[in-house]
Amino acid sequence: MIRPVAYTGYLVGGVLVGAPLSAGLLILGTLGAALTPVLVGLPLLGLLALSGIPVGVLERWRAGRLDRPAVRDRDPGDERGHAPVDPHRTPAEPGLGPWARLRFTEQATWRELAYTVRLAFVLWPLDLLVLAAVFALPGALLTAPAQLALSGDETRVAKLWLVDGYPQASLIAAVGLLLLLALLWPLTLYARARAALARVLLAPRDTEVRLTEVTESRARLVAAFEAERRRIERDLHDGAQQRLVALSMRLGLARLDAPSELADRLAEAHREADEALGEIRELIHGIHPQVLADYGLGDAIADAADRSAVPVEVDVELPRFTEAVESAAYFAVREALANVARHSGAGRAWISAGCATGDRRGRRLWIEVRDDGRGGAAPSGGGPRGTGGCGGRAGSGLTGLADRLAVLDGTLAVDSPPGGPTVLRMEIPC
Incomplete structure (x- = not known):
């Protein structure tokens, strides 16, 4: 009853x-x-x-x-x-x-x-x-x-x-x-x-539940990846780099007291230690640059432009974002600039960025990388081999860049007619 x-x-x-x-x-x-x-x-x-x-x-x-x-x-x-x-x-x-x-x-x-x-x-x-x-x-x-x-x-x-x-x-x-x-x-x-x-x-709906689970698990993976990258950076900075610094100092002191027959060998070892130290520092910078952590994405993009083989003009004013968004955007810009230098034949590049609000999709970070190269870039093998502003080998560079953005539900738009210019527009929800 x-x-x-x-x-x-x-x-x-x-x-x-x-x-x-x-x-x-x-x-x-x-x-x-x-x-x-x-x-x-x-x-x-x-x-x-x-x-x-x-x-x-x-x-x-x-x-x-x-x-x-x-x-x-x-x-x-x-x-x-x-x-x-x-x-x-x-x-x-x-x-x-x-x-x-x-x-x-x-x-x-x-x-x-x-x-x-x-x-x-x-x-x-x-x-x-x-x-x-x-x-x-x-x-x-x-x-x-x-x-x-x-x-x-x-x-x-x-x-x-x-x-x-x-x-x-x-x-x-x-x-x-x-x-x-x-x-x-x-x-x-x-x-x-x-x-x-x-x-x-x-x-x-079942599809909505699965989509939510996939989105949440992807966010957890991104957070775990960033935490692991920071841990590796700390280990290299506090471990291997400090040991190489100490080794370089000891080799330098040993050269002062060494007999002449050992001085040349110690000098060569000292140079190799300094080169290894430089490589470790570059590796640490590539894993997670300190400027990104301390000053944010805008300054990190400017630093990446200064390191580019192609002269780059930067017009970027950005607030701080979450660590995952800043990291993904920074390395996407680094990869785009690397492809410009390798494949575009460009003499100059430009970077602009901003934060779009009021869109139905919410607040989004956008970044444009433009060059004056020969164009013909395609995200997935649509362009000629080795051509285009960021195309890479049959578009493999752009495919990897798009995959990097997709982890955070970001998008990549490519405008690269033959003869140029090439414009890449990246957007990431923030």
């Missing part, structure tokens, strides 16, 4: 939620449409579009409660009874603006709105109709003795049967009980179908 009571409560809750919801949606829709010409209605229409979000939370919770097994039947490892997973993603930035932009672009928001409209104008009237069909007649029959007691001599039950004695009233009440028990089964079937519809429309 516990489960039919739960299913009945679920339908009663649908009526209690849906009836005021229909009035609220009608008021919001009417006012929003009427006031749209004076722009006042636009926030109301936006609120109407987002009204499905709280309704979705409530309906997922109600569906989860409906599926919960009875306490005496519950298995300790049974996962039923938990509300479906929230289909919404967490905004990358705090604040109402990023939250609203993300919600308006999610499919889950519009599925919840579609369910809310169905609940307000279709589902709750059906719930009420089913409840009335199940309980109206059996309820009238069950209360036959009470109706007779209130009327005194006789009463007409359900406006169908005239009852003038308690034996007859008790028999009608028994018939009402049997009818009620018989009708609880179709009520249960309807309530289960109704809850299943809510789960189908409000729970996240």
